[in-house]
Every structure is written in C-alpha cells, then in structure tokens.
Amino acid sequence: MTVTEREWWKDSVVYQIYPASFKDSNGDGIGDLQGISSELDYIKSIGVDVIWVCPMYSSPQVDMGYDISDYQNVYPPYGTVQDMEDLITKTHARGMRIILDLVVNHTSDQHVWFQESRSSKTNPKRDWYMWRPARYVDGVRKPPNNWLSNFGSSAWQWDENTQEYYLHLFCPEQPDLNWENPETRNAIYKDAMEFWLDVGVDGFRVDTVNMYSKGEMLDAPITDPRSEWQFAGFQYCNGPRMDEFLGEMNAVLAKYDAMTVGECPHTPDMQRVLKYVSAREKQLNMVFQFDVVDTGQGPYKFQTTPKNYKLFDFKAAVKRTQDLRRGNDGWTTTFLENHDQSRSITRFGSDAPQHRIPSGKMLALMMMALSGTMFIYQGQEIGMVNFPMEWSMDEYKDVESTNYYKMVDERSGGDEEELAAAKASLQHLARDHARIPFSWDDSKNAGFSEGTPWMRVNVDYAICNAKQQQTDKTSVLSFWKRMLQLRREYADLFIHGDFDVQDMANPILFKFTKTWQNRKAFVVLNFSDEAQQLDLASEIGTQKPSLLVSSADSSQEKQLAAYEGRIYLL
Incomplete structure (x- = not known):
C-alpha cells in the first residue's frame, strides 16, 4: 500500500465523548445527544476527524451505560434513536466520522x-x-x-x-455472555453491530475485547492472601478462541470499511498484542494497551502512592506501545486519557496553578509527536485537571471508587490512616475525574447545564473553560489546535515515523527521535517543575537543528523552562 492509499483511520484524530458529561441541551442536568450535536463545530475546530461516543444505549446505568439492556435503543435521558441518526448525519456533514462503544462481553441483567x-x-x-x-x-x-x-x-x-x-467480570448486574455459543455470537453481530453500521456509524471502540474466550476457568494464583477472591486477568483474557472470535467479528465489519480499536488489558506479551493488530491476521485495526496510563498504579489500581513512579517507567511504557508498529504490519494508538482514567496533567505533569498550562501544552506536544492513531478525551484539549482533595466521598459517583473505599473501610475497621490513604489514591486515579461535566464557560454550572448537573462541575471552571480559551492564543486549546495542524503537515514523520528513546535513564528529561526515510526530528520534554540545561550539540552532534515548535514559545536556546517541550527538525 502506498502512502497515498493509507487507511483513513491511521492518520485520524479521534475525540472521545462521554454523553452524560459533555453538554446538556434540555436542562435536566444530564448531557445528551442533542448537546453533542450542538457542539460539533467546536469539536471540528480543534482538528478532529472522528468522534467516539461512549455507550448511549438503553441501560439501568449501574456502570454508566456499560450495562446495556437494549442494543438498538437509546437511554432516554440522552435522547432517541432519531437523535442518534441526526448526530450521525450532522457529523458526516462536517466531514467527520463517528464510532460507538461496542460492549459485548456482557449485557445488563435487565436485557x-x-x-x-x-x-x-x-x-x-x-x-x-x-x-x-x-x-x-x-x-x-x-x-x-x-x-x-x-x-x-x-x-x-x-x-x-x-x-x-x-x-460477571464486572458488576453482578453485568452477566458475561457465552461467546462459545455460535447462536449468541450471531445475535451479537446482528443486534449490536450490523444494526448501527446500517444506520451509518463508521466503526467501534470494542470494550474489553480480549475477554470473550475464557479458557478453562481455573483458579487464579493467590496474590492477595487477605482475600478469598484473587486477581484473574491473566486467566480470563486472551483465551484460546480469541483469534477465531475476532476473525468472525472482522468479517462483519469488513463489509462496511468500519474501523475497530479494541480495549486490551492484561496483555504484557507484545507478540500477542501484535497478532490482534496485524493487518494480515484480520482481527482488529488497533488496540488500547494500558502500559502508559497504568504507569504509577499499584498491583491493585488504587493500592499506590500518588506520583510513586520514575520517569524511566513512563518512557519504557511509551516505548512498548510505539514499537508495536515497527518493522511489521501492526498499528498502534496514542492516548493519555479516557473515561476510565484520571486527568493526565494531574498524573504526569503538575496541576499546580503555575504549572498546569505548561504541563498541558508539553503533554500535547509529546502526543503530537508519537506514532499511531491519536485519541483525545473531552476536556483534555482545554487542560482540565482532577477535582480537589477537599471534595468529600459523596462527590465520587463511580462504582469502582465507592466499592474500593467501602472495602478499605470494612477491612481496616474504619482506620482513619488507611481511609486517608485510600482517599488520596482516589483523588489521584479515580475514574470520576474524567466524568465531571465539561467546562464550557464561566457561567453557572460551567455552561454545561441550566439545571443541577448530575455530577458537580470542577471548582476551576472560571479560569479553565472552552469559551475563554478559544480567544486566547496562549491557551492549552490554542496550542492543541497548533499541534494537530503540525501533525497533519508532518504526518509521515510523526504519525508513521520510527520512535527511538535517547538517554533512557535521565530522571527528568524525556528525549526521543522520530525518523521517516531521510527526515528526522528530535523531541525533548522537561518533566520537572524547574528549568533544565539543554546542550543540543551533545544530543544531536553536527546535525543542524531548526526549532519546529516549543510548548513554552521559549527563546532560551540552552535552557528548557519547567514543563517545556520542544521539537527540532534535523
């Protein structure tokens, strides 16, 4: 395949929308499909090619719509099937595509x-x-x-x-489907996939894509002696019939030229991942590996100290995902946020008032320079951060967060120290931070809703909102627009180029090169809150560098500002 014949999804920028929290059009406090339709011009203006809408299907909402009771209907507070058809039409009219969440490992117990x-x-x-x-x-x-x-x-x-x-690998209200039964599989393809492909969607983000084949269902090894129940991700992921099931699913999708990106947890073996995404294997176009976003999590997600990781771990994780497409027919993704992650500035930069904008820009610059299809989560483009530690546990709505806090409370007999550590971990890693309403402007409820929002808006909406940033050339949003424009201009180099880390052990600077044929770029990122010396000559030798972009618009050639990133063309 020549450069000009590349599949459309490879060079795309995908914008993920969480319907409940994006925009409320009718004042009931819950985001909806008409709200999404009303902001398509905003999304387009960022430089987005594809929108991904999280589950909008009929659901009792035990797990925010990932418990589906009817694949062919819409959750009433979000709207109707007609609203969905309108959204698809309006998205296409703006030259963008639309993908949906495909949740077929389990249904709701109400299905x-x-x-x-x-x-x-x-x-x-x-x-x-x-x-x-x-x-x-x-x-x-x-x-x-x-x-x-x-x-x-x-x-x-x-x-x-x-x-x-x-x-039920998730909530008791989410029973697992039996993929071993061909009748079940055919019903899934017809009801959950073909129905929406016929309506006009362009593909799917496939939820828990590697859990369909459960294997022998033997006991998991004991890794938590305090519990009767043991982590079993390596038992129920990547079972013996996965290739067969995904091949079948792909045959359905291929008729529609539909894209797929699979959620692929608990798969440390890169050869296994490569099999899923190899063009020759005809299974999935690409997957989300969680190496990067899992950096700094404990063996059990929340059993960790915030920021308790070294930059080396982060670099190694980026390298693993970048190497997936090197020298083979696989493809990769680049992302730092989604509906299951807390905010990337808080986690990997700094949300201190003086550093949050520089951090947001540096991370945008880094993502721009990484290979693969890019995924941005709503609010990431304006630099939204986690909500504050002072908020009480009442503000945490997610089943994962509340269950964890309850478990610590019961296990520790209400020990204040253990509960404080649990709260600190939730404030750093909980999924709730991605799910609070989008900050549109500085009016009541951040412009998200005329009514009382289902979840509290972040306290900083007066200084961090889309309306203000659209007219501010120094904003995180303006910088994201610049980065996506550059990514398009230098698509070969940044989307398709080979990634090589330099100076892996450096605890403060993340340096890497991107190479495409005879073109090369050098990227340097300061992951610290202090200025750092930069000796370009020792980094690139006699090559003549030209500065393509600095996230700080810095003129200090020999010094990187706190949380500054730069790209030099060589």
Missing part, C-alpha cells in the same frame, strides 16, 4: 436475553450466558472458582431461582 436465560435451566437462551454449578467445600457452597471481579468481591453471582452461579 431480555438474560431475563430468558435465568428463567430456567431448560430455556433456549440458558447457554447464552456463563452458568456453572456450585462447588462445595466442607459442605459450604462456594462459587466455581476464586476469581475477583473488576469491581471487587467474587466474579460469580448465585441465582436462587435456578440454583447455579453466573459469571
């Missing part, structure tokens, strides 16, 4: 499929979900294995009516 499945052991849909008999240990009833669910406690739920357990 008609599961309602039938649990009605009796002889129901035709019984085998559409993962049912197993109990184990008995010394006469005591136990689940089929010791797996820990992603939201704490056992991954199995006892069903009194039919006297069996069903598997």
Whole structure:
C-alpha cells in the first residue's frame, strides 16, 4: 500500500465523548445527544476527524451505560434513536466520522436475553450466558472458582431461582455472555453491530475485547492472601478462541470499511498484542494497551502512592506501545486519557496553578509527536485537571471508587490512616475525574447545564473553560489546535515515523527521535517543575537543528523552562 492509499483511520484524530458529561441541551442536568450535536463545530475546530461516543444505549446505568439492556435503543435521558441518526448525519456533514462503544462481553441483567436465560435451566437462551454449578467445600457452597471481579468481591453471582452461579467480570448486574455459543455470537453481530453500521456509524471502540474466550476457568494464583477472591486477568483474557472470535467479528465489519480499536488489558506479551493488530491476521485495526496510563498504579489500581513512579517507567511504557508498529504490519494508538482514567496533567505533569498550562501544552506536544492513531478525551484539549482533595466521598459517583473505599473501610475497621490513604489514591486515579461535566464557560454550572448537573462541575471552571480559551492564543486549546495542524503537515514523520528513546535513564528529561526515510526530528520534554540545561550539540552532534515548535514559545536556546517541550527538525 502506498502512502497515498493509507487507511483513513491511521492518520485520524479521534475525540472521545462521554454523553452524560459533555453538554446538556434540555436542562435536566444530564448531557445528551442533542448537546453533542450542538457542539460539533467546536469539536471540528480543534482538528478532529472522528468522534467516539461512549455507550448511549438503553441501560439501568449501574456502570454508566456499560450495562446495556437494549442494543438498538437509546437511554432516554440522552435522547432517541432519531437523535442518534441526526448526530450521525450532522457529523458526516462536517466531514467527520463517528464510532460507538461496542460492549459485548456482557449485557445488563435487565436485557431480555438474560431475563430468558435465568428463567430456567431448560430455556433456549440458558447457554447464552456463563452458568456453572456450585462447588462445595466442607459442605459450604462456594462459587466455581476464586476469581475477583473488576469491581471487587467474587466474579460469580448465585441465582436462587435456578440454583447455579453466573459469571460477571464486572458488576453482578453485568452477566458475561457465552461467546462459545455460535447462536449468541450471531445475535451479537446482528443486534449490536450490523444494526448501527446500517444506520451509518463508521466503526467501534470494542470494550474489553480480549475477554470473550475464557479458557478453562481455573483458579487464579493467590496474590492477595487477605482475600478469598484473587486477581484473574491473566486467566480470563486472551483465551484460546480469541483469534477465531475476532476473525468472525472482522468479517462483519469488513463489509462496511468500519474501523475497530479494541480495549486490551492484561496483555504484557507484545507478540500477542501484535497478532490482534496485524493487518494480515484480520482481527482488529488497533488496540488500547494500558502500559502508559497504568504507569504509577499499584498491583491493585488504587493500592499506590500518588506520583510513586520514575520517569524511566513512563518512557519504557511509551516505548512498548510505539514499537508495536515497527518493522511489521501492526498499528498502534496514542492516548493519555479516557473515561476510565484520571486527568493526565494531574498524573504526569503538575496541576499546580503555575504549572498546569505548561504541563498541558508539553503533554500535547509529546502526543503530537508519537506514532499511531491519536485519541483525545473531552476536556483534555482545554487542560482540565482532577477535582480537589477537599471534595468529600459523596462527590465520587463511580462504582469502582465507592466499592474500593467501602472495602478499605470494612477491612481496616474504619482506620482513619488507611481511609486517608485510600482517599488520596482516589483523588489521584479515580475514574470520576474524567466524568465531571465539561467546562464550557464561566457561567453557572460551567455552561454545561441550566439545571443541577448530575455530577458537580470542577471548582476551576472560571479560569479553565472552552469559551475563554478559544480567544486566547496562549491557551492549552490554542496550542492543541497548533499541534494537530503540525501533525497533519508532518504526518509521515510523526504519525508513521520510527520512535527511538535517547538517554533512557535521565530522571527528568524525556528525549526521543522520530525518523521517516531521510527526515528526522528530535523531541525533548522537561518533566520537572524547574528549568533544565539543554546542550543540543551533545544530543544531536553536527546535525543542524531548526526549532519546529516549543510548548513554552521559549527563546532560551540552552535552557528548557519547567514543563517545556520542544521539537527540532534535523
């Protein structure tokens, strides 16, 4: 394939929208589809090619829409199928594409499929979900294995009516579908995929894409002796039939030239990841690996001290994801935020008042220079940060956050020190920080809603909002627009070029080169809150550098400002 025939999704910038928190059009305090439609010109103005809308399907909202009760309908507070069709039409009219979340590892327990499945052991849909008999240990009833669910406690739920357990890798209200059953798979393809592809969507972000084949479902090794339930990600991810299932799914998508990006957790083996994204294998176009955004998390996400990592760890994670497309037919993604992550400035830069704008620009510059399809999360482009430590636990709405805090409370007997550590970790890593309403302007409720927002708006909306930044040439938003313009101008070098880290052990500066044929760029990023000396000659030898861009618009040739990034063309 020549450069001019590249697949459209490779050079795209994708903007992720969390419907509940983007824009409320009717004053009920919840974002909606008409709200998204009303801001398509804003999204387009950033330099975006594709919008990705998080689940907007009918759902009881136990896990913010990732528990779907009807794939072919819309959650009423978000709007109607007609609103969805309008959004697709208006997005296409602006020359952008639209992808949806595809959540098919599990459904809601309110889905008609599961309602039938649990009605009796002889129901035709019984085998559409993962049912197993109990184990008995010394006469005591136990689940089929010791797996820990992603939201704490056992991954199995006892069903009194039919006297069996069903598997739920997430909430008990999210029973896992049985992909081993071909009838189930065909229903998934028809109901969840073809229906929306026929309506006009351009592809999917595929939720928990590597969990469909569960293998033998053996006990997980004991890594937490304090718990009866053990982390089992390496047991239930990447099972023996994954290639077959994704090949089938790809055959459906190929008819529509639809793009896929799969969520691929617990996959440290890069050869396994490469198989998923190899063009030859015909499974997925690309995946989200979590190496970069997992930097600084504990073995159990929240069991960690904020900022407790070295820059070396961050560089190594970036390198792993960048190397995925090197010298083969695979493709990669570049992202620092999504609906499951806290804000990148808080995590990887500094949200101190004097550093948040420089940090936001430096991270934008870094992302611009990384290979692969780029994904930006709503609010990232204006430099939104985590909400403050002073907020009480009442402001945390996410099931993952509240379950974790409750678990620490119960385990520690309400120990104040342990609860304070849990709160500090949540303030740093909780998913809630990505889910607070978007800051549109400095009016009431940050311009998000005329009514009371479902989640509190961040306290800093008067100084961090889209309206103010659109007219400020020094804003994070203005800088993002510049970066996306440069990324388009130098697409070969930055999107498709080879990535090489320089000076890996440096604890403060992140330096790398990008190379495409005979073109080369040198990127240097200061990940500290103090100015740093820069000796270009020792970095690049006799090559003549020309400064392409500085995130600080700095004229100090031999010194990098705090949180400054620069790109030199060589």
